[in-house]
Amino acid sequence: MSQNNLIEFLTSNQEILWLGSTIFFLFSTILLYRLFSHTGLQAAVVFSILLANLLGPRLITIFNIEISLGLLFYASIFFATDVLSENFGKKAATDAVKLGFIVSLIMIIIMWLSLLFDPSDSSQTAEYSLMIHDAFEIIIDLTPRFIIGSLLAYYVSQRYDVWIFHKIKKKTGGDHLWLRNNFSTLSSQFIDSSIYTVVVWWSIVDIRTAIQIGLAEYLLKAVIALIDTGFVYWARSSHTKKNNSIPLT
Secondary structure: OOHHHHHHHHHHHHHHHHHHHHHHHHHHHHHHHHHHHHHHHOOOOOOOHHHHHOOOOEEEOOOOOEEEOOOOOHHHHHHHHHHHHHHHHHHHHHHHHHHHHHHHHHHHHHHHHHHHOOOOHHHHHHHHHHHHHHHHHHHHHHOOOHHHHHHHHHHHHHHHHHHHHHHHHHHHHOOHHHHHHHHHHHHHHHHHHHHHHHHHHHOOHHHHHHHHHHHHHHHHHHHHHHHHHHHHHHHHHHHHHHHOOOOOO
């Protein structure tokens, strides 16, 4: 299959493109982990939230559901923190959550400051500079409601995710990784979607539409959570072979 044929196939099969992108992103996180251990997972959290913020304004339709493209990368953060929790402990996962929050805050401030610079008025580049400036304004979309909703949903849901993961791990004596991975992620994703829906969409759209948006996004987050279960086992298996200390269950 030629490159053009592949591109045509993917653009005409958005669900396959979405699924392939999800798997590729999970593989990328595993690669960072294999190469750089817990530092690689922390890096995955940071670049996932950066991509989620930058690509958030792009709306796509998957399975007849309209969602933000940033959702693909944002949902993967829970995978990285679960692997950190399982292999390196609660503190490592909590530090990654805090790091992602601080980096997001810094990025938002820097991008807001960048909009205060006037575009070039040079006769050769004025039109191009204004076009890029206007495009950045659309992409950044720094309304207080979206900023507060995004940061609040991220921080609360991620802290809960780490807490409940270790709570279940302690209750089960370290057994049933699939249970703590899926329950912690699915429940924290629900919290994340609920907070974001209430803060961002409340009063902008009617309550029925707000609930539909929240449920649609949660549904696809849940699909990603179920897909990443095998990758979490793979990450722990790799850690076990390297350290010969964590029995698989």
